[in-house]
Amino acid sequence: MNIQIDDKEFELMLEYDQILKRIRLIGIQLNVDYEGRVPVFLGVLNGGFMFMADLLKEIELASEVTFVRISSYEGASSTGNINQLLGLQMSLKDRDVIIVEDIVETGASLHYLLNLIKAQEPASVKVCSLLFKPQTLKYKFDELEYIGFEILNQFVVGYGLDYNGLGRNLRDIYRVVVKEK
Template identity: 70%
Template sequence: MNNVQVHDKEFEILLENDSINKRIRLIGIQLNVDYENRCPVFIGVLNGSFLFMADLIKEIDIACEIGFIRVASYHGTESVGEIKEAFGLPTDLKDRDVIIVEDIVDTGQTLKYILAKVQQQEPASVTVCSLLFKPAALKEPIAELNYVGFEIPNDFVVGYGLDYNGLGRNLKDIYRAV
């Protein structure tokens, strides 16, 4: 595998697309079992989760609905801790089972913000499904984080929906900065 260049940074392979797809299949199977005879609402967090969400939904064979929320808390390679909501949640989540789909959970600040917004609508249940999780970066535990594709080191990553200043989302593998 060759390294890739995105903007001024060089990245090396961390997770190959084949491994990502196998893990997503397993998460999909688990969600199908856990939500059998229910109709969850999947809420993808844009922009990063769009590829993960699309591939995950293809593995879901139970009745479900799909929505998106867009938030931003990153600038360059650092989480700036300031959250700007660009467009919001579905407004009909009362008594629904909600599955928030994230590309990555690192500090957890963005996710805490989203969870608070979802809880205001009094859903029946809320769970989080994230492709990547950086335990070393997490500021405080997130009880709702029940489905994780891969735990990774606290490295800056790009590819498979994750970007570096807008670029790299289209890479089919996930790379880490070298």
């Protein structure tokens, strides 16, 4: 079933149950990898809030949670200009940090965020992203350790991701329908 958001039509790409199954597996891996440690989960707002919430339900470790809000989007594409709207509220020095992202596309936002975090001298930094578009990546990240789904270069909404502020509340993830000309 297709849905309409603003001026674009979208079709179902990933159902909520598929998303939760993949998150459960990522959670298991994080519990193993960080056993005996107390990581800081750093959620990237606004898009990562649903992923972060479901991921934390799978974490059995003692951990802390904080958020940042950065943006590089206007409409359906990244501007490449990063705006930090809500900054880090805690020290990350000597901490194990896990950045929780909704999607890594060009990597511009992640590159910006990693530079901010590394300046605080954390013990370690890893990235956990629900979605990853390898074809659009403009930076190389050794820190990109946990990936939910690799997807093609298609615009997606739902499960925290939006189009012009709409669609974040959808449980499933939808991709834009490209009309043949």
